[in-house]
Amino acid sequence: MEFLYEYGLFLAKAITFVLAVIAIIIAIAGAATKQQHKKGELDITDLSEQFTETEEDIIHALLSKEEFKDKEKADKKQEKEQAKADKKSAKAGEESPAKKAHVFVVDFNGSIDAKEVSSLREEVSAILSVAKPEDEVFVRLESGGGMVHGYGLASSQLDRIRQHNIPLTVSVDKVAASGGYMMACVANNIIAAPFAILGSIGVIAQVPNFNKLLKKHDIDFEQFTAGEFKRTVTMFGENTEKGKEKFIEELEETHVLFKNFVSERRPSLDMAKVATGEHWFGTTALELGLVDSIQTSDDYLQGKSKSHKVVAIKYEVKKGLAEKFSRAASLSAESFLGKLLQRNNIFPG
Numbered sequence: 001m002e003f004l005y006e007y008g009l010f011l012a013k014a015i016t017f018v019l020a021v022i023a024i025i026i027a028i029a030g031a032a033t034k035q036q037h038k039k040g041e042l043d044i045t046d047l048s049e050q051f052t053e054t055e056e057d058i059i060h061a062l063l064s065k066e067e068f069k070d071k072e073k074a075d076k077k078q079e080k081e082q083a084k085a086d087k088k089s090a091k092a093g094e095e096s097p098a099k100k101a102h103v104f105v106v107d108f109n110g111s112i113d114a115k116e117v118s119s120l121r122e123e124v125s126a127i128l129s130v131a132k133p134e135d136e137v138f139v140r141l142e143s144g145g146g147m148v149h150g151y152g153l154a155s156s157q158l159d160r161i162r163q164h165n166i167p168l169t170v171s172v173d174k175v176a177a178s179g180g181y182m183m184a185c186v187a188n189n190i191i192a193a194p195f196a197i198l199g200s201i202g203v204i205a206q207v208p209n210f211n212k213l214l215k216k217h218d219i220d221f222e223q224f225t226a227g228e229f230k231r232t233v234t235m236f237g238e239n240t241e242k243g244k245e246k247f248i249e250e251l252e253e254t255h256v257l258f259k260n261f262v263s264e265r266r267p268s269l270d271m272a273k274v275a276t277g278e279h280w281f282g283t284t285a286l287e288l289g290l291v292d293s294i295q296t297s298d299d300y301l302q303g304k305s306k307s308h309k310v311v312a313i314k315y316e317v318k319k320g321l322a323e324k325f326s327r328a329a330s331l332s333a334e335s336f337l338g339k340l341l342q343r344n345n346i347f348p349g
Contacts, residue, residue: 039317040119040122040315040316040317040318041315041316041317041318042122042123042126042313042314042315043312043313043314043315043316044311044312044313044314045311045312045314046309046310046311047105047301047305047310047311047312048305048308048309048310048311051301051302051305051310052305059071100307100308100309101132101134101135101136101307101308101309102131102135102136102308102309102310102311103135103136103137103138103301103304103308103309103310103311104127104131104135104136104137104138104311104312104313105138105139105140105301105310105311105312105313106120106123106124106127106137106138106139106140106312106313106314107139107140107312107314108120108139108140108141108142108143108154108183109142109143110141110142110143110144110145110146110151110154110179110180110183111143111146112145112146112147113146113147113150114143114146114147114150114151114153114154114179115150116154117150117153117154117157119314119315119316120154120157120158121157122315123313123314123315124137124157124158124160124161126313126315127161127166127313128160128161128164128166131164131166132166133165133166135166135167136166136167136168136169136304136308137161137166137167137168137169138169138170138171138297138300138301138304138310139158139168139169139170139171139183139187140171140173140297141170141171141172141176141180141183141184142172142173142174142175142176142180143175143176143177143179143180143183144175144177144178144180144197144200145177145178145179145180145181145182145200146178146179147179148179148203148254148258150179151178151179151180151182151183152179152182154179154182154183155179155182155183155186155261158170158183158186158187159186162186162188167188167189168186168187168188168189169187169188169189169190169191169300170183170184170186170187170189170190170191171190171191171192171295171296171297171300172184172190172191172192172193172196172198172282172291173192173193173196173296173297174193174196174197175196175197175198176192176196176197176198177197177198177199177200177279178200178201178202181198181199181200181201181262181290182258182261182262184198185261185262185265185266186265189292189293190290190291190292191291191292191293191294191295191296191297191300192282192285192286192291192293192294192295193282193294193295193296194281194282194283194294195281195282196281196282196285197279197280197281198279198280198281198282198285198290198291199274199278199279199280199285199288199290200277200278200279201258201259201262201271201274201275201276201277202255202258202275202276202277202278203251203254203255203258203277204251204277205247205251207233207234207235208235209233209234209235209236209239210235210236211236211237211238211239214236221234221236221237223236223237229243229246231243232244232246232247232250233247255275258275259271259275262275266289266290268289269288269289269290270288270289273288274288274289274290282294
């Protein structure tokens with residue numbers, strides 16, 4: 001009886017503890033879900049200042065103490081003269097000659113479904129609210145492509161910049177293929193690193209079919225549709241020649257739209273030569289006219305910082321404390337459960 005009493009008390013405590021933990025996790029998860037709808041924030045970084053600081057740090061390390069003091073004096077003198085000139089211009093109602101145009105830098109690292117377009121649209125909207133024709137938008141693009149509708153929308157977001165007559169430059173350091181190149185071709189100017197991968201102006205679809213496997217195990221698959229071509233090919237049913245032909249026809253239509261889109265924005269391209277689905281490295285892409293020059297984004301921005309104010313714009317939804325805690329609690333629970341199963345030699349399947 002004493003053993004049963006002790007066991008019952010232990011069991012009651014264990015159940016209470018587990019229920020308490022579950023209740024806390026549910027409460028935190030609920031709070032995290034609510035935070036998912038909060039508005040994101042724009043993170044603005046002055047890249048020109050970073051370039052200047054890096055340059056000054058290196059110069060400081062290379063110069064002797066006397067040389068550095070002389071440089072500081074010369075810099076202060078120049079700053080005073082510039083301040084006087086700005087003040088004089090302000091009194092005369094003139095715009096300061098020291099005021100620089102801006103280069104707005106945006107990063108797009110695209111996934112298959114191009115979900116990053118939600119941030120891109122916010123960044124483009126923010127830039128267009130302040131950008132002037134003398135400014136420039138610089139996009140550091142990296143994507144191997146993906147879903148047509150996702151990259152179509154991403155391309156349209158970049159096209160908004162062109163429609164506002166703001167110069168647009170796209171830089172490809174690694175890859176801009178398929179949907180990635182669809183975005184890149186919108187730009188006034190495309191630069192690429194020598195070994196960056198570009199092109200792949202084509203359309204692909206891959207569908208596994210398990211019909212023979214199902215038949216082997218006497219499993220029927222039934223599919224009901226309204227409309228002759230509501231479903232052309234399927235993973236589990238037996239695909240018909242008519243359905244396959246229709247599916248290929250749809251792929252060809254998409255390819256034509258893709259080619260027309262690229263051709264309108266880069267009319268000098270020989271589409272018969274570049275729209276074969278092949279990809280090329282940067283140097284060959286330059287010869288084919290897919291890009292305008294060979295250069296890395298670092299070189300381009302560092303050069304621009306001499307004459308422009310370079311600013312990076314990034315839109316992101318920051319995770320709240322509840323969301324971070326919920327994630328940590330979830331991982332801890334998974335770890336605890338895994339160790340418990342391992343100790344007791346209990347494994348699924």
